[in-house]
Amino acid sequence: MRILQDQFDKNVLVTTVDAVVNWARLSSLWPMTFGLACCAIEFMATAASHNDLDRFGAGVPRATPRQSDLIIVSGTVTLKMATRVKRLYEQMAEPKYVISMGSCATSGGPYWQHGYSVLKGVDRVIPVDVYVPGCPPRPEAVIEGLLKLQDKIRATTLAKKS
Amino acid sequence: MRQAVARELRSDEMIINMGPQHPSTHGVLRLELKADGEIVEEAIPHIGYLHRDFEKHAEKLPYPQIIPYTDRMDYIAAMNNELGFCLAVEALFERGGKPIEIPEKGQYIRVIVAELNRIASHLLAFGTYGMDIGAFTPFLYAFRDREQVLGLFEEVSGARLLYNYIRIGGVARDLTPDFHHKTRRFLDYFEPQIDTYNDLLSKNKVFLERTRGVAVMSAEQAISYGWTGPNLRGSGVKWDLRKDEPYGIYDRFEFDVPVGETGDCWDRYFVRMEEFRQSVRIVRQALHQMESSGLLQSDEIMGKVRGTIRPPAGVVYSRTEAPRGDLGFYIVCDGTEYPQRLKVRSPCFTALSAMQELSRGLMVADMIAIIGSIDIVMGEVDR
Amino acid sequence: MTEPEIRDRLVAQCSQGAILPEGDDALSATPVEIRVHASYLAEVARVCRGDSELHFDSLMCLSALDRGDALSVVYHLHSMSLRHRAALRVDLPRANPVVETVCGVWRTAEWHEREAYDMLGVRFEGHPDLRRILLPNDWVGYPLRKDYETPTFYRGMKVPY
Numbered sequence: 001m002r003i004l005q006d007q008f009d010k011n012v013l014v015t016t017v018d019a020v021v022n023w024a025r026l027s028s029l030w031p032m033t034f035g036l037a038c039c040a041i042e043f044m045a046t047a048a049s050h051n052d053l054d055r056f057g058a059g060v061p062r063a064t065p066r067q068s069d070l071i072i073v074s075g076t077v078t079l080k081m082a083t084r085v086k087r088l089y090e091q092m093a094e095p096k097y098v099i100s101m102g103s104c105a106t107s108g109g110p111y112w113q114h115g116y117s118v119l120k121g122v123d124r125v126i127p128v129d130v131y132v133p134g135c136p137p138r139p140e141a142v143i144e145g146l147l148k149l150q151d152k153i154r155a156t157t158l159a160k161k162s
Numbered sequence: 163m164r165q166a167v168a169r170e171l172r173s174d175e176m177i178i179n180m181g182p183q184h185p186s187t188h189g190v191l192r193l194e195l196k197a198d199g200e201i202v203e204e205a206i207p208h209i210g211y212l213h214r215d216f217e218k219h220a221e222k223l224p225y226p227q228i229i230p231y232t233d234r235m236d237y238i239a240a241m242n243n244e245l246g247f248c249l250a251v252e253a254l255f256e257r258g259g260k261p262i263e264i265p266e267k268g269q270y271i272r273v274i275v276a277e278l279n280r281i282a283s284h285l286l287a288f289g290t291y292g293m294d295i296g297a298f299t300p301f302l303y304a305f306r307d308r309e310q311v312l313g314l315f316e317e318v319s320g321a322r323l324l325y326n327y328i329r330i331g332g333v334a335r336d337l338t339p340d341f342h343h344k345t346r347r348f349l350d351y352f353e354p355q356i357d358t359y360n361d362l363l364s365k366n367k368v369f370l371e372r373t374r375g376v377a378v379m380s381a382e383q384a385i386s387y388g389w390t391g392p393n394l395r396g397s398g399v400k401w402d403l404r405k406d407e408p409y410g411i412y413d414r415f416e417f418d419v420p421v422g423e424t425g426d427c428w429d430r431y432f433v434r435m436e437e438f439r440q441s442v443r444i445v446r447q448a449l450h451q452m453e454s455s456g457l458l459q460s461d462e463i464m465g466k467v468r469g470t471i472r473p474p475a476g477v478v479y480s481r482t483e484a485p486r487g488d489l490g491f492y493i494v495c496d497g498t499e500y501p502q503r504l505k506v507r508s509p510c511f512t513a514l515s516a517m518q519e520l521s522r523g524l525m526v527a528d529m530i531a532i533i534g535s536i537d538i539v540m541g542e543v544d545r
Numbered sequence: 546m547t548e549p550e551i552r553d554r555l556v557a558q559c560s561q562g563a564i565l566p567e568g569d570d571a572l573s574a575t576p577v578e579i580r581v582h583a584s585y586l587a588e589v590a591r592v593c594r595g596d597s598e599l600h601f602d603s604l605m606c607l608s609a610l611d612r613g614d615a616l617s618v619v620y621h622l623h624s625m626s627l628r629h630r631a632a633l634r635v636d637l638p639r640a641n642p643v644v645e646t647v648c649g650v651w652r653t654a655e656w657h658e659r660e661a662y663d664m665l666g667v668r669f670e671g672h673p674d675l676r677r678i679l680l681p682n683d684w685v686g687y688p689l690r691k692d693y694e695t696p697t698f699y700r701g702m703k704v705p706y
Contacts, residue, residue, distance in 0.1 A: 034183055036190055037212055037541055038237035041286070042323060045312075048305035063185035079699050080681045081190060081211040084182055110230065112706045114222050115215045116688055116695040117680060120706045136323050210679040217664070218688055257575050385603050385625055388653030401625065477574035479606065479621050479632065492608050492621070503689075507606035507621075515656040544679055 018157050025069070025095060026150040027057040032068035034088070036075025039102035042136040043074045051139035056146055065091040070149075072142075073126075076104035076111060077119045089126040097153070099145050100128045103135045110135065175203065178526070182211045186294050186530050189540030191514075197526060205521035205529055207514055212544040220504035225251055225471040226330060228504070233324040235506065236542040238286050241279040241315075242484040244328040245272055249409055250480035250491035251330045251473060258474025265462040268332035269411045270452050274345070275318065275327065277441040277448075281352070282311040283485040284434045284441075291431060291534035292363050295372055300363045307355060310348050317341060330471055332464035342449050342458060349442050356438050364428075364435060373427035377520040377532045380425060387519070388512035391487030392437065393536055396422035396430030403483035414451065415444045427535035434537070472499050486510050486537055506545055510538040546598065548577045551631045554599060558592045560585055578619060578634040586635050587645040587671075593622055593631070594650045600624050601631065604651035609661035611691050616642045616667055637667065646672040664689040 003019060031053075035043055047053045047061065054060075062068040065088045077085055089098070100122050103109040108120030122128065129152060132145035181192035190211035196203045216235060220228050232247045233240040255262050289304025312322045317338050319327035327334050363369050379389070384397045394401055402419040404412045420436030422429025452458055475497035481490040487509025494503040513536045520532055546554070556564045563585035581589050593601040601622035608619045620633040635644055646669040647654045658669045659678040666687035669675055677684060683700075686693055696704055 032183075033185060037214075038234055038323060040189070041238060044290075045305060045309070045322075048309075049302045050306060050309045076212065076214055078211060078213055079702060079704070080213065081182060082702055083700065084211075088183060108706060110234070111214050111219070114219050116218065116693075116704065117213050117215055117684075119702060120704075124702055138322065210677075210681070213679040215688065221689075253575065257573065383652070386652045388604060388651070399625070406628070475573075477578065479576065481605070488605075490606050490621070492606055492619070494610060503608070503610040505606065505608035505610070507608075511656060511660075512653050515653060519652075 018159075021158060022154050022156060026153040029056075029058045029070045029097065029146070029149070030060050030062050030068045031058055031070040031072050032065055032088070032092070033061045033063050034071055034073060036073070036077065036081065037102075037104065039074035039104070039136045042139060043072060043101065043142060046139035046142045051143065053143070053146070056143070056150070058146060065089075066093065068092060069095065070097045070099065071126075072099045072101050073105040073122045073128075074101040074136075076109060077122045077125075078117050079119055080117065082119045082122075082125050085122060086125045097130075097149055098122075098126055098128045099130045099132060099149060101132045101142060101145065102137055103133055106131045106133060174198070180529065182208075186533060188290070188294075188533050188538055189543075191533070191538070191540055191543075193517075193529060195526065195529065200525050202521050202524055202526055202529065205517055207517045209511075209514065209540070209543050212540045214541075214545065216506065216545040217504055220501055222500065224499045225473070225501065228501075229329065230324065230326045232506075233326060234541060235508070235545055236484060236486065236489070236510070236539050237324060238539055239279050239283040239485045240324050241275045241328060242283075242482065243489065244325070245276050245410075246480070246482040246484065246489045246491055248328050248330050249482060250478055250493050251471070253478045253480045254473040254476055254493060254495050257476045257478055260474060262331045262465045262467055264332050264465045265460075266455070267336075267452070267457045267460050268463045268465070270448050270457060271318075271333050271337060271463060272328055272410060273412065273415075274445055274448050275315070275325075275333075277444045278311055278314060278345070280441045280485045281438060282308050282315075284438055285311070287434055287485075287534075287537045288359060288363070288431075291537075292369075294530045294534045295369055297363060297366070297369065300359065303355075303359065303362065307352060310351075314341070314345060314348065317344070329464065329467075331467035334464075336461050336463050337458075342453070345445065345449060349446060353439070353442055356435065360435060364432060370428065372527075373431060373531055373535065375424075376427045376528050377524065377535070378424055378426045379516065379520060383516075383519070384425070387516040389487070389516065390509050390512070391483065391485070392433040393430050393487060393513050395420065395433045396535075397425035398422060403481060403488055407481075409480075409482055415447045417443050427531050430535040430537075470499055472497065481507070484509060486539065486542070487513060508542045508545060510536075510540075510542045514538050514543055546627070546629050548631065551599065551629065552577075552579050554596070555579065555589060555592065558596055559589050563589055574632065576621070576630050576632045578632045581633050581635050583635050583637055583644050586633075587647065587650075589633065590620070590647040590650045593633075598627075599631075600627050602626065604647070604653050604657075605630070607647075607654055607657035607661060609665045609667050609689075611665060611689060612636075613691065615639055616665055618644060618661060618667060620647070642667045643670055644668075645670050648672055663687075666690065 111118040178195045182190040192208040194206045232243040285304045289301040292300035319325040417440040490507030492505040496502045565580040603623045605621040623630045663677045
């Protein structure tokens with residue numbers, strides 16, 4: 001419990017609701033199994049034992065969008081698939097986060113110029129929180145993307161924004 | 163037993179949609195199941211969710227720039243795709259009377275990386291098949307060993323998954339000085355692991371129950387459906403392009419072609435397990451031959467090729483043995499630096515076309531077993 | 546059998562006029578493309594499969610291409626038992642590219658022909674289920690034709706970069 005260590009006297013516990021809620025959310029981001037293309041293989045490698053995603057709390061991939069917090073769009077989104085991505089995103093419950101993994105999901109990737117059936121970036125259909133570039137990104141890059149998402153969550157607040 | 167259970171479970175017919183996002187790890191495949199209770203009358207595959215216009219890109223890019231796109235078709239066995247494409251372009255040159263002389267070291271490196279990639283690809287097939295059936299441990303073991311192969315590839319080409327390494331005329335970079343030591347160490351570690359995998363999964367009673375006798379494909383039907391590679395060998399047909407229509411320097415190596423007996427899911431899967439051993443044999447022989455002929459000291463890895471590749475006008479159909487079957491490239495070249503037409507004959511595309519036939523009368527859970535046993539990669543099915 | 550022998554056998558076994566002479570525009574091909582008249586394609590396919598000396602039991606690849614003035618469909622055949630291969634080529638008019646299906650001869654043609662229809666608009670008569678396979682069902686146009694233009698919007702999503 002890094003946030004709380006060495007900060008207070010022995011019998012005093014002080015925190016904010018925001019800090020606890022955010023800590024809970026970022027430490028248990030359950031991704032949806034949503035591998036589209038080559039990046040899915042690197043995502044599987046990230047989730048496997050060599051580069052372990054489970055130590056960040058994200059090691060329980062759920063097959064159904066209803067139970068997941070995080071959708072990692074890994075791979076090229078084609079126009080045929082884009083309507084399904086949108087539907088899956090809408091089925092997820094709040095709070096939900098999106099990591100766009102790889103250059104295909106970010107901006108169409110190597111298919112940006114001549115691809116007639118490729119969606120040039122998944123942010124044309126769903127809002128994205130973190131973009132991880134690479135083709136495919138190394139597992140270390142995916143973990144960094146997840147950590148950046150955790151930073152983003154840490155900075156959010158439950159109060160209404162003025 | 164299965165038939166008795168099936169008869170009791172009949173009810174009204176319903177149409178269940180499986181995918182394109184589903185727990186099975188094989189990519190964006192949508193199966194429309196016409197199911198009568200638990201029994202599937204028909205499973206119609208719908209593909210195209212990963213159609214990335216490879217053939218259109220090929221018409222607009224010069225030949226060397228197409229190589230990274232061939233990587234991304236069958237992204238698990240990228241080296242084999244690159245090899246197939248480069249061999250097709252080199253065949254164009256040979257057809258037109260201007261053959262490219264590929265140096266010996268380049269030829270050996272091509273064989274070594276292609277076979278190592280076959281090992282990595284079959285490891286992933288083994289791991290994900292286990293995971294789909296419900297066994298999670300083989301998946302972790304497979305990926306642990308796959309990381310070692312990817313480490314070797316990273317040393318040689320700079321990338322873990324999509325390499326852009328095999329070029330027209332040779333390979334892009336030379337091997338690192340201790341590559342052969344590391345490869346030998348990996349092979350010595352890996353060979354006993356194959357027995358561990360067999361103990362874990364191949365002889366596991368639950369796995370056998372789920373895959374033995376499921377989706378039997380006869381040899382004649384398999385040939386009619388265009389099946390090749392481990393799928394065809396699982397049905398008992400001893401056909402391997404590396405032996406029957408050798409390309410590159412494959413005729414210098416001794417290896418067996420494992421063949422199944424009944425053509426069910428288990429046979430197709432076990433052929434892949436046996437192919438591990440053969441690939442290890444080939445890589446060992448290649449390293450030994452390189453060492454004994456002093457090629458490790460040489461640095462000639464690329465033939466004499468111009469910067470702009472303009473093959474002589476012609477048409478060629480060339481095929482190689484990719485880990486999933488025979489990968490064919492049909493190139494129509496009109497003498498310019500862009501192909502006029504490049505068609506890829508994808509082994510997974512033809513393997514999946516038999517799905518409707520294979521799935522009749524089986525249960526919903528068997529669909530996953532079938533998809534895993536034919537080992538498809540949607541990037542190659544949809545191109 | 547060598548390629549000229551295969552060609553001679555086909556000329557002998559098929560109807561008059563089924564196998565066309567080699568044209569001048571033929572780019573040199575490996576294997577040599579035997580030009581077949583479009584109306585006789587199904588017959589030639591059956592002969593290829595059934596004839597004991599040819600016995601082409603495997604259709605390796607079915608490709609359609611746009612030659613500019615015409616569309617072509619090329620069939621690459623292989624015999625597992627006799628270990629020889631051949632290529633058949635059918636040229637079709639651009640305005641109305643129709644040819645008979647070979648699904649009854651090789652089951653693998655079902656999906657290959659659907660793809661040729663999807664990408665280039667070649668219609669296969671007698672195909673059990675001719676519809677788009679790789680592109681969405683409501684896609685307009687045939688992308689691999691040389692005069693194809695990428696649409697700007699598809700179902701509200703912007704397509705170009």
